[in-house]
Amino acid sequence: MPTEIDTLTALDRALADRASLAGLRLQDLDLRAREEQLLALDDFEGLVVLGGELSPRLEHHLRLGRAIIFPTGPRCPVDPYRARLYTPHELYEGLDREGYAATPDSRAYRWSLDTATRHDAFVSLLRAIHDDSIGDALDELVAGRRVVGVMGGHAVERGSQQYAAAARLGHALAEADLLVATGGGPGAMEAANLGAYCRTHDRLDAALAALAAVPSFLPDVGAWAAVALDVRDEIVRDGGPARSVGVPTWFYGHEPPNVFGDGIAKFFSNALREDGLLARCNAGVVVLPGAAGTVQEIFQATTRLYYGVGVNLAPLVLVGRDHWSSAIPVWPTLEALGAQREMAQVVHLVDSLDEAVQLLTA
Template identity: 30%
Template sequence: MLDAKMPEAWRVLRIQSELVDGIEQLIKLKGAVTVFGGARFEVGSRYYEMARELGGLLAEAGVPVITGGGPGIMEGANRGAYEREGASVGLNITLPREQDANPYQSISLSFRYFFVRKFLFIKNAVGFAILPGGFGTLDELFEALTLVQTEKVEPFPIVLLGKDYWQGLLKWMEESILANGCIDQEELSLFSVVDTPAEACDIFTRHLVSLATE
């Protein structure tokens, strides 16, 4: 929600303060994986537990976990990392509903502006894990694909978890976007689709090893 009564110049200063504070708080965080997914999945549901397992595996591998800090998939990933004493970061945002900060965070920040939060999702991450979710999750997925496609960031793994959930989207990409020449065949390789947290974790850890040897 915009600050309706705040003069434009002062709004810029608020944006700047969020950006500076976020960078300062996360300055020591390196080689993280950002996990996205829907806020509406309950504790114990298939995808919540998948996120929790992924968070735990990443923590065991020494990889920090970043999420949007809310419930559902975000809570699951934070919880998995937190339970294994890994770095568990939540970048929360003020929303009309759904977005209460989960308790499984070693670093918790709060934002008013989506674009500041999105910048910090990417700045400290070497990979994105995309679990089932709604419009917000799709927004993050396609923004990541666009940044890699346009070479605005160094290429990093974008991994979709849950083949059955994503198969309709993949079919549409092939039969509509690709068939109409809006993307090239090789651009479908900008992301991977896996069924287990272990497969996703393996992709991220192999990428980290490759970065260390460059």
Template identity: 35%
Template sequence: MAGELPDYGKPDRLYDIGDLLQGYDPGDELAFVKSWDFGAYRRYISDGTAAPRTLEIRLAQAEHDARIAEALKTFLTRPTEPTLVGVMGGHSLSRRHSAYRAVAELGRYLTQRGYLLVTGGGPGAMEATHVGATFAYADDAAFAQALVTLGEEPSLPKGLGDILTKTGDLAPGYEEAAKGAGRWLNKGLEVRDRAPKHRGESLAIPTWFYGSEPSTPFAGAYAKYFQNSIREEALIAQSRAGIVYAQGGGGALREVFQDVELNFYATTVDDFIPMIFFDPDGFWQREAEFDVSGVTRPGIDVRNVLERIFRYGRKDTTQILQRVKFTTKFDEIAALIETRVHKAQHELAAMLNFSA
């Protein structure tokens, strides 16, 4: 299944799920590897991934990503600036996990209160956020049924990371991984199609750096980048009213400390973007446990290190640490975000006007 790979394109707006899944047939077991989205990923791999093989390739990727950045600015330009709240978390979180349900419930709650949620657009905790936003105005029974139905295909198959060779060709034995990804994606599309017409809006900022995993089908718009470094900067920079951290791994940790760097240099307390560590299991407040087989109880205790970092060189540590919260209480989360709404909208308006 070689096929002609798409070029990098010159988008003039953000993608929607129909754009990404162009060529995808839910009735085809191997549909996952036949979509435009996956074709773009193959192009990215064949051209050298994050280290493009030629200047021509580098320039084509750069133009695409610059156009997406411009489209994102256009998307955010409205009569009243939206209040963006980021939700970061692991891609491997099962749709059956209690933490997935909790993130979906929080996403629904925050969307109902007028916040525009932004994630990395992948599976796991990221998808849960968009599910909550999609069903923000559905009744409780429809939302609960959506989570049950999604649980019928709880996780992506193992082996997706090895589905392509380094040249962008389909690897031997790719079929099983592709079929599993298709089943996972089909279940999401089924639930999305059953959602009420009045759906909450949400924004995904994914990347082809992780293109072996399908983007969640629940976001309203997708600012998809080739260069992951630009995408990561966009994620943190756009989440101006606060960032919620669900349980995660290396990617979530990178985002935590990108946020730490930004907040470390906050001139005033009002400039500090709230950091909210959200997980019913207490993932961010305990150390992982291990035995000879590996991790038996996941966890990454970040409390002490964050306190030490923010105490270093600051005189307003007590006030700053009030904006670093470990909680699962929705009203506490909303109250903390509310302290930053006016400032976040002002900053976004200034950024949009400056770059107009």
């Protein structure tokens, strides 16, 4: 079975333990630091090099030894072979100097829409490899953790009661040793990530007050992101396990990623992103009031529950009785689907976030 190597330490072990690198996948490594060791070998059949850095001399040597080397497109604004989730400062690099349009996040969205490359097989390959790499990195973050999803609308503004409530929900879930996973965007998603990121109520209160100065990402994403990055940098973390993750997508280019996840798993494919997010929520999903995107997530989660006969079903908790019964009448449909099925035992409609926390932490 192929073995992925994504650190130089792991590569050193492989070089010490074997005479051949056949079957290895070297992912996003600076091979210039190990050039002499690699030049001493001559059989690379079955070795795949995914991106990274290597000199022309080493690249020629590897190809002579029948290695397969995947290059990065010169116009690709992100590394498709990356082995780790994004950090906020990576996605917003250059924000303070040149504005949001110059950041990797904004450039990646424009690249995803570029009609000149939309039907380019190589570009499609790079996007697919990128999303697979991000999925692997997300699996590493959530491994062994109880993950709870928090879904909700992007339009909830900082400074509002709804925003503060979502933040306190995220904090309560993280304090119960749950890893909080959201769609990674603004609004209720940002609030839940923020609440989980803050380890104390005092720190959360201070963050909420500071963020209220820029209530929305509209019309100025730059100002919205800048104040959030400042707030994040002021939050002192003492290590420990991750408390939250954001899983956004460039498909919704108008929604910038929030900065409060311990990692950001951003995908080009919204289908992979949504299915992957829900599939990893093994401790349940809580859904705050939202619109079309949130409704789509509800029914994706419901499909898993509907067909999940004979397995441990994680709870699905909708918050806002009037919203989900009348304004957007999803609840009657869920009741009809759940009739005479096991999912009826784990689908809940509540009015308070305290009820939601109790159901998800029981």
